[in-house]
Amino acid sequence: MTEINLKGNPFYLKDEQIDNIKLLMSKMTVREKVGQLFCLLGNYSTEQEIKEVIENYRPGGMMFRPQKSSSIQALQRYIQEVSPIPLLLGANLESGGDGIGTDGTFYGRQIEVAASNDKKNAYRLGLISAREGGAVGCNWSFAPVVDFNKNFANPIINVRTYGDNPDTVISMAQEYMKACQSSGMAVAIKHFPGDGVDDRDQHLLTSVNSLGVSDWDKTYGKIYQAMIDNGALTLMAGHIYQPAYTRYFNPDVKDDDIYPGSLSYELLHDLLREKLGFNGLISSDATNMAGFSSQGKRAELLPQAINAGCDMLLFTRDLEEDFNFVFDAVNEGVISTDRLNDAVIRVLATKEALHLFLKQRNNTLVPEKEALKVLKCPEHVKWAKELADESITLVKDKQDVLPLTLQKNKKILVFVIGDVVSASGKPPVSSIFITRLKEEGFNVTVFDPENEDLKDLMVNGSVKELKARFDTVIYFANVKTASNQTTVRLNWLKPMGYNVPWFVHEIPTIFISIANPYHLQDVPMVKTYINAYTANEYVPAILVDKLLGKSPFKGKSPVNAFCTYWDTHI
Template structure:
């Protein structure tokens, strides 16, 4: 294999000096060190005792979970100072830097960006992520998500995507890639071969992209090719099968032997590298997900991922055991020495393309708290976040004459709160409806949050209690997109859906979804429906401005918010 050709070509585009660093560094590595470069682990804290164990592992990189600015700076400095080969420090920077730094800017989820219908804001998302990541010493964005949200039931794509229009996804994905990489931060387009067709979550099961080969190439293929042509340095391989292309490239393949993208030679080497011409670095999605652990025994699955074309493995179930599986596969010849060499070249070439060796030599690789504090969530970045909130909030359905919502028209407001709760690893926020209620009270509304009353059929409180005591009902739903859930649907109270829409003909009802844009499937007869795509302070502030008539609704839904149901269009 001609490693020089790999390194010279896009997206690495290395010069002679950089290629020499790659080959010299590789030549000085033991096989054990090469194996460890092929793993990207995770860090949750800047505790030096904890980080010392990671540094001693000599892994190729780590992903940073959210922590304060100072902790991120401490983590990066410790890892880079204690690593002979500079390390990747990555994060899920899909909506901004808030998933790495608790102080980071939440620009807007990708669906909010798409709702602006302005590619400029996808570029701005990439710029803000790039500037804040660079200031913090983070050099790899596990973003953008370039899945196409074709299936409203999918519980994990949802607001993380740029919507269901392949052209919009392609343009916005490429805009993010181009901009973020200007700041020395590698983009990782994901989740190849593409989520959003199935309605299942790879954290829990291997899912299926069931499009024909032609349909796939006209949609996902064009989306991926656009970002590849924009120079995307890395691809994240998802635990998603694409049977049509697997069989097209290997007609002898039986159904039982079809593997997900993360372990499929047909999809990674045949389709991604061959048909689409991708020459960059490939990393698996989390190898701890059930979507990767169920198709093959782990001792076979991890080597299969490397042989399929993955250069790095993200996370581990048990690091000692997983390292052993790769080590044993190399020793037995299941993974060839040449394949190991190629993985290491692509890993080091990525580091060289980001200028990490030069930054290590000059000291520029070490971030400072002062620089981070000056860049992260600065006034300019917050301004863009506010613009995205203003231009993305979408009025999907409107009852004639319901707006503006003012205390003079609707003094007494009953709020039905519907929250799923979140976790610190989820997308979205756990409890935000209270913040909305506080804003409404400051506007002068008398707000009551509904609480279930005791009683069963025939013994419930009379409907007149609601009809005679309130002027307006507002439903606020905050069902976040997060892993390890099978649906993002509303759960109604007992008995018999006690908090369902029972008063739509008695007074105005407004349904506001702070997260999932598809709740019209469960409330088709509500006459006024709003999607905000998030619940940050900037978003809630913009929402109240629009409810009260001080600002227009400007967003355009990037998906079919009616979920294909004819009755959801009724008013």
């Protein structure tokens, strides 16, 4: 084990804070220490449930999915009131306060921030996340994502990154971290040892970072070293293999004994602790993901994660069972007393670095209800609109169709692709876009496959009739990145994909993606292609201003939107 430096980066604790940790450690039972290793998913809606969990297990942290902010705040206030040791309360604050409060600001995806090519927007993302997350009682942001889009076919990171350039990732992620941690919100840089290399999702299997040692050092290693050197308090270990570095530290390792970051001593101790010098808290990614669970027997995996170097375990399958797996491993010596104490000290040190014990004494761990006014406040909304204006990117324009005018583009046919309620509850946004077009005087027809007249026109109709009915075609694609799906590609209607833009040489056709920036691979024939990156309530309206020439396109693509295909440039 690497010795903890409580006075050094990233904790910077004072003597009295260190003394408080020592006092707590001397008083805690083994069972209470084991509890500190768990960050639970907050599937609790009543105070009685929360009280029983805290009394029985003494968890070190908890994370709730987004709910109405007043409900989340009340639950988290109660949690901190009944827990003897304050909890780390986490949230996926990757795109703003919406990561914890459904009424919070959905500022923008990280890739939208990168497309603005302005670090101030990354700082604003961090500040909004810290302000709004903090208002409901959170103190731990499971962000920023510091992966990069090495492989455009990766189905899970996509819009969640700052693009495909490690230097951009570093500059943007550091601004987010600076805003967050200066506001009392710990960050968790993720997903070590780095997602985005292969085209699979660690939620569904154990994915692979297949870079060699030298290439890893120049990319992911460079990113993590910069974030560590600049004070990242915590790090999230992903369920991702890094075979090259595992073999570098353990040349005789058999393939069957290579484990992902969350379970690998070579990656967490030898690489992360020793080579990169990370002194902060390591949390696993969710242990109920298949990328973790499929690696072995759960009774062995949870202790293995702790022994590999994880200080906290994110989520459980069955709380009682998982707790006992770890508790029994401690009692049986599978997890040593030294390793248990090492992990708990890092958990407590993180809490001290956030001044949670001081806030507990002052009864300020969770703000009063008045603090909720910051969620979606005028300043944050203004910033979100400015980000949209600065980031929307005209990737390709080979037909001079822009700007749209009522004289030449009056009759518009809109194909909406995707744009359904997301897994996290985010609503469709195409209606905002369509309404704005109508307000500008355009006659807009939204394609409906249940409309037999329109369907027949697309399947069997003449080109002459198509051109008589419409002047312009716009595709509005909101195909969201989400866990538990294997691709983020376009799917077309049967028969023969009749809604594919086969008519690009007959009618001016524009394709807009308001999420995944890589759709050009599926519509290379389109001559005008726009990436807008974030399906929030601000982007669609500003898109219309861009289409009409009221505002110039300012965004710069942070990824290779042409997806390495030569024909996408034509």
